[in-house]
Amino acid sequence: MTSLSATELLVLHAVRLKGFADDVAIAARFGLEVDLAAEFLLDSQAFGWVAWSEFAGSGGWSLTEAGRAENARQLAAELDQVGGRLAIQQAYAEFLPLNGRLQEACTQWQLRPTEDDALAFNDHTDADWDRRVVEELESLGQSLRGISHRVSAVLERLGGYDARFAAALRRVREGDGSWVDRTGADSCHTVWFELHEDLIATLGLTRGTH
Incomplete structure (x- = not known):
């Protein structure tokens, strides 16, 4: 049976996959509600996993080194859990x-x-x-x-x-x-x-x- 991923994992992983994206694009990647994704992004920012930056008039989230390590940890744990x-x-x-x-x-x-x-x-x-x-x-x-x-x-x-x-x-x-x-x-x-x-x-x- 296929396994569903935790929302926290999906939000952080979406940031990795998109590289640099705003709340809407990150939420859309896995079909999440924008408000829910935004909440997890702010939590991730507080943990130092993501950072917000702006360039040429547009802003977006990207992973920090700590966030990349946390994403790797979550993915490994998920994969081991489902075998x-x-x-x-x-x-x-x-x-x-x-x-x-x-x-x-x-x-x-x-x-x-x-x-x-x-x-x-x-x-x-x-x-x-x-x-x-x-x-x-x-x-x-x-x-x-x-x-x-x-x-x-x-x-x-x-x-x-x-x-x-x-x-x-x-x-x-x-x-x-x-x-x-x-x-x-x-x-x-x-x-x-x-x-x-x-x-x-x-x-x-x-x-x-x-």
């Missing part, structure tokens, strides 16, 4: 080679090498080139569906990545190619990057070393 470490490890092992393919697909979306320039910008005038990239993303989305279902069967908070990826890919197929890798939105790349962060955080790993 799901092996299942998540197996899913992560399956995810890693897919991650390499996703990175390559995004690179090919951004670049289309020519004889004169191996780093030539992809101006998206080659329909066949772009079609092959989208087909690769579709294949990755199908593989992601199985992984997402398995990890969400252990922890409900790990669910939904496949649906978010599919929604972004649908926008790409409808003609808006920015949804492959646009920032500040649930693009294919953003969703995938967040899942990677979620898996390594859940397993207590460090990005770039596994």
